[in-house]
């Protein structure tokens with residue numbers, strides 16, 4: 001790059017940008033997210049370069065977004081096609097836990113004074129950092145308007161260089177703290193820009209804050225952990241509790257499904273010394289709404305599985321095995337108990353009628369469609385009604401999924417006990433630079449180069465991890481075999497393609513190596529959220545600039 005950055009000016013500019021950005025209280029999944037517009041238009045629209053080039057920035061409407069939100073994008077279009085994408089999210093989590101200090105949550109200077117008044121009540125490490133004075137406090141300073149401000153300030157200086165080599169795009173998205181509608185929309189925008197300007201995407205950098213295990217070492221993440229949410233729906237066979245052998249209780253089957261999947265490390269993959277934490281249940285309930293002396297008809301639940309390398313297809317096949325095993329066990333248990341019951345009442349042994357029956361959502365849908373010509377139209381109409389309730393905020397995504405399954409089970413011919421399994425949104429693909437490193441491109445040596453730079457410049461050492469464990473929008477930067485993944489999701493995810501979509505093919509078309517380079521932050525989502533000032537204003541911007549130069553050189 002022909003022109004070095006003026007770091008003294010950069011430092012001032014980042015601080016001003018950060019305080020302005022934080023002041024726009026863009027709380028996630030609320031009307032407040034729209035407040036980003038005024039900030040963005042002022043911050044980018046006032047720069048001479050973007051006044052001169054209104055075609056290089058804008059507010060991109062997210063397709064089919066129920067809140068009508070936008071992706072804020074801005075591009076310095078220099079020489080050539082090589083392009084770096086910088087992403088950050090502009091939404092922040094709510095401020096309920098600030099209690100009496102809510103009105104200061106978005107004012108770092110006043111908040112610091114107020115926190116000092118109650119310093120003794122804060123956790124020890126937060127109290128120490130507050131007294132030390134080296135940290136900015138406030139909602140969003142760390143997660144992640146800190147990183148966003150660094151990106152805007154670097155872009156500002158690049159925009160002043162008439163001989164800039166390469167292209168840099170800054171993308172600010174909403175909804176990261178919720179379902180990542182922003183990033184899923186931004187992928188479509190990146191495809192449009194690629195086609196329009198012939199861009200070649202070389203690298204995507206996110207600037208989420210990093211957390212340190214060892215306080216003396218910072219962290220580069222060369223990928224991001226994935227997340228999938230399998231659901232299990234069980235339709236039992238209802239009986240009066242006094243006739244328990246006449247039915248099969250879905251609670252009993254679900255008990256084995258729950259213990260078979262909870263913290264099951266077969267579902268938690270490991271790679272290169274990193275391992276996903278064990279899966280855990282998020283939600284479990286039966287279909288009873290009042291007391292009576294029958295068994296519940298249904299059980300339903302879902303669990304969160306974090307992934308490193310396994311595909312949705314692989315995970316689903318593991319869930320299927322656990323469901324079949326649980327069903328087998330429940331039938332065997334019922335049979336053993338029934339035989340004791342018969343013996344104790346002086347009768348001959350008899351076989352219970354139950355058979356293990358485990359299906360995907362797709363299997364069930366096809367089965368009912370084949371039995372009932374009007375099913376598909378009825379299903380669509382029922383779905384449309386639920387969609388309306390969901391979009392009005394009256395139905396959670398979990399309950400929406402449950403009601404669809406329940407509708408289907410009521411429509412099928414026959415009443416054999418059945419387990420239906422599949423996935424509930426959201427879906428965050430696991431991404432990492434393994435493949436890119438193997439190919440020996442820029443991703444292969446970048447971490448070493450940046451670590452050496454940081455040690456020499458700042459005496460700050462970095463460690464490398466492959467997976468950012470906080471779940472991030474980088475998940476939507478890489479995809480392979482989009483066609484197979486789509487087929488698996490369509491077969492297993494009732495809500496896929498309706499209220500929730502992932503543009504898998506569009507991701508595959510722009511796939512690029514990724515890295516998270518962000519400032520050190522602590523206590524994300526808490527009242528004591530804070531970012532290290534030295535990282536925020538000095539070290540992280542210099543390292544990110546170095547990374548961009550390395551990629552574009």
Ligand SMILES: [Zn+2]
Nearest residue numbers: 089143144208
């Ligand atoms: Zn974040």
